Amino acid sequence: MAIFISAKRSDAPSNSMATSAQPSNVDRRSRTYSRIFYRVCAQVIFSAPDAWAIDCNLPVLQDSQPPEIVSTGTWTEGEIGLAIDPFFYKERLVNEAGMPDLFNTWQIIGITREDTPWIESQCGKIFSRDRERPHWTAVQQTDAWNDDSGRSAYLLRLRMLRHNTEGQ
Template sequence: MADLIVGLDSWIVQDGNYGDFVQATKVSFALEFCPVITLPGSGPHDRKAPSITHRFDSSYDIVAQVVHAHDDWWVLDAGLLMYCDGKPPDNARLGAWLGGLVFIGVDPFFYFESHAHLPGAPAMVYDWKIEKIEVETGPFIETKPKHFERDPEKRGWKEVARTDAWHDDGGYLLHCTRLDGPRLPKSRSHP
């Protein structure tokens, strides 16, 4: 898999883990995934070949093998290595094949600051070229007292030349082409 649309929340840049991302530049980061739903048969999976199929935004149907499972994080190989922070589910045993819908995003800091430095941690930093950047444009609406979410009726994306995490109030989609990797982070503080 050479091309991927990766999610990026503004807070990741605001925390100082990365600078703003700029179109047509090279960047390095690991991939974090968050399970959205589990597909039928997700527990040994019938199809034992890694795959990533784009569905919408930065969400993908994946078939992947568990290649690392630790107490508080785990790694899947879906053709690209990606990790999930938190306790793995019971069916995420080393070597198991799983499938499901996942959100794929830029590693906020869990991998390059912590997980990568643990014994047996797989190399997961990839070099990417940012081909295109989109910012979410839908307005926020109050769904419960003091709880705001994007209006699902007015969701949209607008292409921008760079992120502006300190002024934009939403998320981004980074359209990336993989250049190299995986490798371990170059330093403890930044990939």
């Protein structure tokens, strides 16, 4: 499976992914600072008008237009959320010229479902998770169509069995 950048941290400034020719830390790395967000220092390994990929010791992509200052070979730092590719890499992006192979082989060693209560916004039209009362439940399998009326989120604990380094 391939991993993609699902979101930049919502409370981070919009320019939270900064780029430079020289990284502040030459080490490709990611550091967890919440259950779903990571602070990364990474090199851009692919850039196209509709997608870009970075290597933070794990190749990941974002299926959207990259910032103007991003190009292959530059470095970037920022806070990101990661998720499993919902097929846009496998079905479309894998065939783009220059796109590196982002597939790795994983073993699922645990699944946790987010059961944090939903709260209504002040205007009464938007619902979001109550970050003051986070709740996660260990489950044996996912059921994304039915859990939480199809709005469920899962946290997978994974063990990498094969890290693809071809072309990197």
